[in-house]
Amino acid sequence: MDQTCYGCHGARNAGEFMGTVGFAQDVHYEMGMTCIDCHDVSNFHGTGQEYASMWDKPTLPSCYDCHQEVALGTDGIEQHLIHGDTLACQVCHAQANQNCFECHVSIADDRQSLSSHSETRVLFRIGLNPNPTEERPYKYVALRHMPTAADSFIEAGDNLIPNFDEKSNWKYSPTHNIQRSTFQNESCDSCHGNDRIFLTEDDLRATDSKANWKVITSAPPPVDP
Numbered sequence: 001m002d003q004t005c006y007g008c009h010g011a012r013n014a015g016e017f018m019g020t021v022g023f024a025q026d027v028h029y030e031m032g033m034t035c036i037d038c039h040d041v042s043n044f045h046g047t048g049q050e051y052a053s054m055w056d057k058p059t060l061p062s063c064y065d066c067h068q069e070v071a072l073g074t075d076g077i078e079q080h081l082i083h084g085d086t087l088a089c090q091v092c093h094a095q096a097n098q099n100c101f102e103c104h105v106s107i108a109d110d111r112q113s114l115s116s117h118s119e120t121r122v123l124f125r126i127g128l129n130p131n132p133t134e135e136r137p138y139k140y141v142a143l144r145h146m147p148t149a150a151d152s153f154i155e156a157g158d159n160l161i162p163n164f165d166e167k168s169n170w171k172y173s174p175t176h177n178i179q180r181s182t183f184q185n186e187s188c189d190s191c192h193g194n195d196r197i198f199l200t201e202d203d204l205r206a207t208d209s210k211a212n213w214k215v216i217t218s219a220p221p222p223v224d225p
Contacts, residue, residue: 001034012098012144016177021098022122026177038065055131055172062135063089079185088129090142092185094175096124102207103147107155118147124184126191127199127215130168143199143215144173149207165210170199192223 006014012021014035019025028037038061051057069075079092103118127143129136150164184191191197198217 001036005035013174013176016095016097016175019177022096022177024095024177024179027179055133055136060135085137086139088136088138088141088172090173090175090178091126091138091140092191093178093180093182094124094142094173095177095179095182096122097142097144097173097175097177099123099125099145100147101145101205102149103152104149105153105155124197125170125199125203126197127170127217130170130172130211130215136172140217140221141172142175143170144175145169146171150209151207167209168211168215169209170203170212170215188223192220195220 001014002018006018009015010020015021017026017029017035019029040059042059043057043061054060064071067075070077070080073081083092099121101119101121103116105114105116107114125143125145126140129138129141132138146169148161148164148169150161153160184194184197198220200216200218204212204216
């Protein structure tokens with residue numbers, strides 16, 4: 001795993017899973033699990049089938065594959081019953097993740113090689129689900145910022161991403177640093193009273209996609225009486 005998956009995914013998901021990125025490793029990694037315990041060969045690259053998005057694959061793993069008692073509401077945890085399909089599991093059980101901003105690609109003088117630079121920040125944000133589906137119907141999800149800007153490829157030409165504002169670059173994130181207990185699930189107020197972890201207008205940059213307005217939350221949702 002550390003020589004294959006980590007080779008490409010180490011900056012984010014694999015690094016977070018193994019604890020080299022962020023604040024702590026994933027509880028499943030601590031138990032001795034590896035990537036292929038959840039991601040079988042149908043999830044691997046190079047199957048010959050092209051997909052527009054990683055979410056389009058028909059056999060993606062789900063937390064419910066193993067935690068069926070949560071899906072059925074038989075685990076005895078009241079919070080799972082209260083929130084149901086309103087929250088993705090990562091909203092309560094993920095930790096801060098790696099976010100990248102302002103990526104710009106440079107072309108070498110010999111026109112034969114490329115390099116890029118961006119900013120990175122480890123943080124945690126909850127926002128609205130940009131693409132609710134039957135498999136992922138949640139209203140609130142954990143988000144991760146992707147670094148693309150409208151002028152990321154300006155050295156190669158103008159207006160090379162003409163549809164930039166059609167998709168948010170705060171993306172639904174399947175964060176791979178799960179723990180049962182996290183700072184945001186210590187109590188109801190740890191989440192509902194913590195406006196710092198919800199994506200707001202203040203988090204948006206001038207270089208962000210206009211579609212990000214669709215995923216921001218104005219304030220934490222109130223606690224139902």
